[in-house]
Amino acid sequence: MQDMPASKAYRLLEAGPIVLVTTSYKGKLNVMTMGFHMVVQHSPPLLGCIIGPWDHSYKALRASGECVIAIPTVDLARKVVDIGNCSGDRIDKFETFKLTPKPAQAVAAPLIAECLANIECRVADDAMVDKYNLFILEAVRIWTDPDRKERRTLHHRGDGTFAVDGRTIDLRERMVLWKQFQD
C-alpha cells in the first residue's frame, strides 16, 4: 500500500462509504462496521463518527484513543454486514472473517489488507462522547492500494441495502471556489 497525505481524508470519506473500524486494546484486535461518520474540517483533517457503548470497540477506542478507518469495496459486502451483526466480545472477527491485519505506522490499531484504503486516526476530542457518542478523530496517516482493480465502495441505506458506486461524473472544472483543495 502507498501512503497519501492525511489531509486528503475527505477525498475518501465525504462520499459516505460504509467503513470498517479497527482497534487494538490489551493486545486484542477488533473490527466493527460503521455508517455514521462525516468529515468535520480539511485542516487539520478532522472526522466525526458515532461509536457507542453498545459497540464492543467503544471501550478500546476510549482507552487507546486510536483506531483505523478502513474502506471496503463491493467484494466485501457480505462480510461488512456480518461484521456489523456480531460482537467482538465473543469472537475474533479478523479470524472469523478472514481479514488480514497489517501493522499501522502511527497507531496500534491494525490496517486491513483487503481494503481499498486505511486511515490511521487518533481521538482529537471526546467532549461530545458522553452526550452523543460522537468522537472527533484526526486522520494522521492514509494508505491506499493504487493497483487495486475493484474500487467501487458501498453506501448503506440503513436497512441492509447498499448503493454500489456506479459511474463517475467529473465536474472539477466548475469548482471555482474550491480550487485550493484540488491537486
Place this chain on the structure above:
Amino acid sequence: MQDMPASKAYRLLEAGPIVLVTTSYKGKLNVMTMGFHMVVQHSPPLLGCIIGPWDHSYKALRASGECVIAIPTVDLARKVVDIGNCSGDRIDKFETFKLTPKPAQAVAAPLIAECLANIECRVADDAMVDKYNLFILEAVRIWTDPDRKERRTLHHRGDGTFAVDGRTIDLRERMVLWKQFQD
C-alpha cells in the same frame, strides 16, 4: 410529495449523498450545497452537519434555528456544483438555478420541489458550532416523491467528481441485530 416518519432520516442520509440545505431569514430564501454531514442517532432522529461562517447560510441557520436538507439526484449534478460555488449574498439562488421553493410544514425554510426528498430540521444543539461549526439537527418532517423515476443520488469525492448510485445490493436478511430498525 408524501410524508414519511422523521425517524427514517437515516435511510436517506446514512448513504452519504451530497445534499442541498435551504434557509429562510428575514424573508429571504437561500440554498447551499453540503457534503459534510452524518446521522448521529436514530431516536430522536439527530443529524450532524458542518456549516461555517464562510457559508452565507450560516447566519440564517444560527438566527432561525431551522433548515431543510434536500436530496438532489443525478439530473441536478451541475446545479449542485454551481450552487456550491457562488454565494447567496450576491444572488437569489432559487431564481438563478430555477429551483422551486415550496412551503414546509414545521419550519420556515423551503422545500425544493425538484429534489427526491426533503427533511425539515430544527437545530437541536449548537454547543459545538463555535469550535467545529458542527450543528446537531433534529429531523422533524420528511417529504419524498414516491412516483419520481430518477432516484440515483450523488456522492461527492471532495474534488468535484461524484460517484452516482449504481446497482443496489440487498442484504437485509443478514441484518440480524438491526431488525428493530427495519420496516
